[in-house]
Amino acid sequence: xxSLFAVxxxxxxxxxxxxxxxVTLDAVDVAFTEAAVGAGISTVLILGTLALxxxxxxxxxxxxxxxxxxxxxxxxxxxxxxLDMPNFGDPNAAxxxxxxxxxxxxxxxxxxxxxxxxxxxxxxRGYDTLGETAVVFTAAVGVLLLINGLRRRRRRNPKKDx
Amino acid sequence: xxxxxxxxxITKLLVGPIMLFALYVQFHGDYSPGGGFQAGVIMAVAxxxxxxxxxxDHVQRVLPPWLVHKLSALGVLIYAGTGLVSMFTGYAFLDYxxxxxxxxxxxxxxxxxxxxxxxxxxxxxxxxTIYYAFTSRTPIMSDEAW
Numbered sequence: 001x002x003s004l005f006a007v008x009x010x011x012x013x014x015x016x017x018x019x020x021x022x023v024t025l026d027a028v029d030v031a032f033t034e035a036a037v038g039a040g041i042s043t044v045l046i047l048g049t050l051a052l053x054x055x056x057x058x059x060x061x062x063x064x065x066x067x068x069x070x071x072x073x074x075x076x077x078x079x080x081x082x083l084d085m086p087n088f089g090d091p092n093a094a095x096x097x098x099x100x101x102x103x104x105x106x107x108x109x110x111x112x113x114x115x116x117x118x119x120x121x122x123x124x125r126g127y128d129t130l131g132e133t134a135v136v137f138t139a140a141v142g143v144l145l146l147i148n149g150l151r152r153r154r155r156r157n158p159k160k161d162x
Numbered sequence: 163x164x165x166x167x168x169x170x171x172i173t174k175l176l177v178g179p180i181m182l183f184a185l186y187v188q189f190h191g192d193y194s195p196g197g198g199f200q201a202g203v204i205m206a207v208a209x210x211x212x213x214x215x216x217x218x219d220h221v222q223r224v225l226p227p228w229l230v231h232k233l234s235a236l237g238v239l240i241y242a243g244t245g246l247v248s249m250f251t252g253y254a255f256l257d258y259x260x261x262x263x264x265x266x267x268x269x270x271x272x273x274x275x276x277x278x279x280x281x282x283x284x285x286x287x288x289x290x291t292i293y294y295a296f297t298s299r300t301p302i303m304s305d306e307a308w
Contacts, residue, residue, distance in 0.1 A: 028195040029196070029200075031195075032187075032195050032200045033199055033200055036200050036203040036204060036207075037199075037203055041203050041207060041210070041289055044207075044293070045292060045293065045296060048293065048296040048297050049296055051297075052296065052299055110266075110267070110270070111267065111270045111271075112267045112270070112271070113192045113193075113274060114192065114193050115191065115193060115194065117195070117197075118191050118192050118278070119270075119274070122197070122273070122274040122278055123258060123273065123274055126245075126256040126273075126277065127255075129241075129277065129281065130241050130242065132199075132281075133238055133241050133280065133281050133285075134238060136285055137234055137235065137284055137288060139288060139292070140231075140234050140287065140288035140291040140292060143292050143295045144291065144295060147295040147296070147299065
C-alpha cells in the first residue's frame, strides 16, 4: 500500500479497535488513553506531518525477502514467548501476587479514592508519573528545538538558506 | 476550510462541550476512568480542532504560542512543587500526608488533585505545542490534493 493517507487512517482504526479490546479486558483507563492519544491526537499529528511531505510512499528498490524473514522470526519469537505466560485472569500470575493485592486492600483506607487506577498512578506510583510528565515535557522541548530552532536559525542568516 | 459550512458550525457547537468534558475527566478522575493524561489530550483536541477547521491564526489568537510553552512547563512545576512542599514540611518527597497532617486521607485527595492538574496542564501544553510546531510550517500539499 503506497498511499500514506490510507496507512494513517488504518493505524487510527487499529488504535480504536485496540481501545475496544482494552474495554473488553476491563482496563477502561487504558482504553480511554488509547482512544484519546492513539486514535485521536496522534492521527491528527501524523496527518499534519503528512501535509508537509507527500501523500505517496516512494517504492523501494531493494528486495523484500530480508524484511519478511526478520518479521517472521520476530513474530515466531513473540509467539514462543507467550507459550509459558500465565492464563488470562490467572490469580496466581506474577503480576497479581506482588504488590497488587496490597494496593487493592489498602487503598480504600489509605487513599479512599474509588478509582484504584488513579490511586496507584498518582499516589503509590507518584514518582513514576512525575517521570512520565517530565518525558512528555521533554518531547515538546525536542520538537521545539528541532522545528522552531531550525526556522529561527534560517531567519537569522537568510543568505545561507538556498 | 472556509467552504465547509457544516464543519464550521458543528465545530463551534462542539468546542465548548469538549472542553467541559476535559474538565470533567480531569477532576472526576478519582471516581471514574480518566485523569490528567486523558483530560490534557481532550483539552488539547478542543484547540486543535478549532485550529484545523478555522485557521492557525484564529487559534493562536485564543492560545498564543508563548502561553502554550509556559503551560507545558507550569504543569511539571505544579507536580514537582507538590513534592517539594511535602519535602519542606518534613515528609518524604510526594508524600501527600504533608498537605493535611491531621487527616492523611484528605491530604491524599488534595495531593492527587494537584498532581493530576499538573499532568493535565503539561499534556495540554505539549500536545498543542507539537501541533503548532508542525502546522506553522508551510504545507507542500494543497487543500485539494487530499
